[in-house]
Amino acid sequence: MTLKERDKKHLWHPLTQHKLHPETIAIVKAKACTLTDEDGNTYIDAIASWYTCMYGHCNPFITERVTTQMQQLDQVVFSGFTHEPAVKLSEALIAILPDNQNKLFFSDNGSTSVEIGIKMALQYHFNHGDKRSVLLAFEDGFHGDTFGAMSVSSLSVYNGPFEDFFLDVKRIPTPNGDNHEAILNLLEKLVLEHDIAGFVYEPLVQGAAAMKMHNAEGLNQILKFCKAHQIITVADEVMTGFGKTGKHFASDYMDTMPDIICMSKALTAGLLPMAITSCSQDIYDAFYSDDMSKGLFHGHTYSANPLACTAALAGIELLQSDDIQQNIQRISAAHQQFNARIKNHPKVKTTRQTGIIFALDLDIEMERYGNLRDKLLVFFMDNGVFLRPLGSTIYIQAPYIITDSELEKVYKTIENALEIL
Ligand SMILES: *Cc1c(COP(=O)(O)O)cnc(C)c1O
Numbered sequence: 552m553t554l555k556e557r558d559k560k561h562l563w564h565p566l567t568q569h570k571l572h573p574e575t576i577a578i579v580k581a582k583a584c585t586l587t588d589e590d591g592n593t594y595i596d597a598i599a600s601w602y603t604c605m606y607g608h609c610n611p612f613i614t615e616r617v618t619t620q621m622q623q624l625d626q627v628v629f630s631g632f633t634h635e636p637a638v639k640l641s642e643a644l645i646a647i648l649p650d651n652q653n654k655l656f657f658s659d660n661g662s663t664s665v666e667i668g669i670k671m672a673l674q675y676h677f678n679h680g681d682k683r684s685v686l687l688a689f690e691d692g693f694h695g696d697t698f699g700a701m702s703v704s705s706l707s708v709y710n711g712p713f714e715d716f717f718l719d720v721k722r723i724p725t726p727n728g729d730n731h732e733a734i735l736n737l738l739e740k741l742v743l744e745h746d747i748a749g750f751v752y753e754p755l756v757q758g759a760a761a762m763k764m765h766n767a768e769g770l771n772q773i774l775k776f777c778k779a780h781q782i783i784t785v786a787d788e789v790m791t792g793f794g795k796t797g798k799h800f801a802s803d804y805m806d807t808m809p810d811i812i813c814m815s816k817a818l819t820a821g822l823l824p825m826a827i828t829s830c831s832q833d834i835y836d837a838f839y840s841d842d843m844s845k846g847l848f849h850g851h852t853y854s855a856n857p858l859a860c861t862a863a864l865a866g867i868e869l870l871q872s873d874d875i876q877q878n879i880q881r882i883s884a885a886h887q888q889f890n891a892r893i894k895n896h897p898k899v900k901t902t903r904q905t906g907i908i909f910a911l912d913l914d915i916e917m918e919r920y921g922n923l924r925d926k927l928l929v930f931f932m933d934n935g936v937f938l939r940p941l942g943s944t945i946y947i948q949a950p951y952i953i954t955d956s957e958l959e960k961v962y963k964t965i966e967n968a969l970e971i972l
Contacts, residue, residue: 581608604821636860661789662695672749683748693759726769762910797906820866825859
């Protein structure tokens with residue numbers, strides 16, 4: 552029996568309605584940008600396995616460092632203990648984060664990093680004796696699948712059974728260059744009516760909303776407004792962090808810095824699951840007290856796992872290398888040329904790009920997991936390119952080490968796909 556047949560017996564996959572989508576593909580190997588399945592077919596991983604393995608799969612620079620580390624110290628409790636991989640990672644990460652970030656809190660995935668950001672924002676006010684219970688978020692945001700993260704995400708069909716249990720969240724539109732004044736007016740109204748504790752947002756690019764992009768100047772104005780009203784700003788950089796937007800963090804495009812930043816995905820270069828919520832000294836100080844109960848009583852068993860910290864540190868070293876920085880420039884420039892080639896195609900409605908993130912909307916109505924979208928997905932896979940369209944949006948977010956010829960194959964396959972629709 553093949554792996555994909557044996558899979559059906561016991562496995563339950565994420566984001567899958569198994570009755571409608573019973574088939575999986577069994578991947579047996581990944582190297583650089585190539586995935587290989589059990590039948591020997593290969594696929595270019597043009598979305599870096601959900602934007603994680605940005606330095607390529609099984610990158611030897613990272614795997615060797617982790618191999619060495621795993622013979623030295625595998626796992627230890629992070630309450631009361633510390634270790635070199637966490638200390639070194641903290642020094643390297645604080646050095647590249649926006650200047651006001653000064654403390655790191657560990658967890659295991661993007662959703663928990665957001666959960667912690669929300670708890671920090673709520674307890675910040677609580678510890679100051681100022682009980683605020685409402686959160687602010689963008690329309691169409693996505694922040695993860697745990698309850699706090701689901702609450703600040705925009706309501707989707709998948710959240711139906713849980714909506715009654717959500718936190719109280721008010722929504723504002725994303726700034727598009729024309730609506731900044733309207734957003735500020737709305738914010739003025741919201742702060743009069745509600746005690747707003749924090750603003751949770753994906754800076755510049757909203758990933759799961761199909762790579763929707765918004766205006767940095769407008770976001771900066773919103774962040775300034777939040778600062779003026781002691782609304783804690785929580786930048787969810789789980790997708791945008793570590794070079795995707797052309798700078799180390801999307802937050803680097805605004806001069807108003809967030810109070811809290813959530814990181815995961817590319818943090819560990821796709822090797823191991825880990826997340827970090829960073830914050831400013833001001834946030835940390837609100838928890839620093841002779842009173843035990845003012846501490847942040849949140850902790851995951853695998854917090855700051857030494858192997859994951861080692862992978863993250865190696866990833867940050869790669870990110871800062873000339874080689875990777877040049878690759879980011881190269882891919883951004885290639886996307887611009889592809890954009891010129893495809894933007895006037897009759898089946899293309901709009902295109903957009905920030906750094907190495909490129910997206911195009913088809914001028915065709917499609918359900919997020921509908922038949923036409925499935926047809927597109929199957930076409931890509933049959934042609935050896937792993938792309939996962941989000942409804943009628945096709946996006947590319949390939950590893951930084953993708954070669955020019957691989958990139959051209961991705962572009963060409965997208966162009967060919969337009970012909971079968
Ligand atoms: C993927 C993602 C999350 C959730 O991360 P998980 O590791 O899947 O829990 C949160 N926020 C953003 C912006 C994401 O892209």
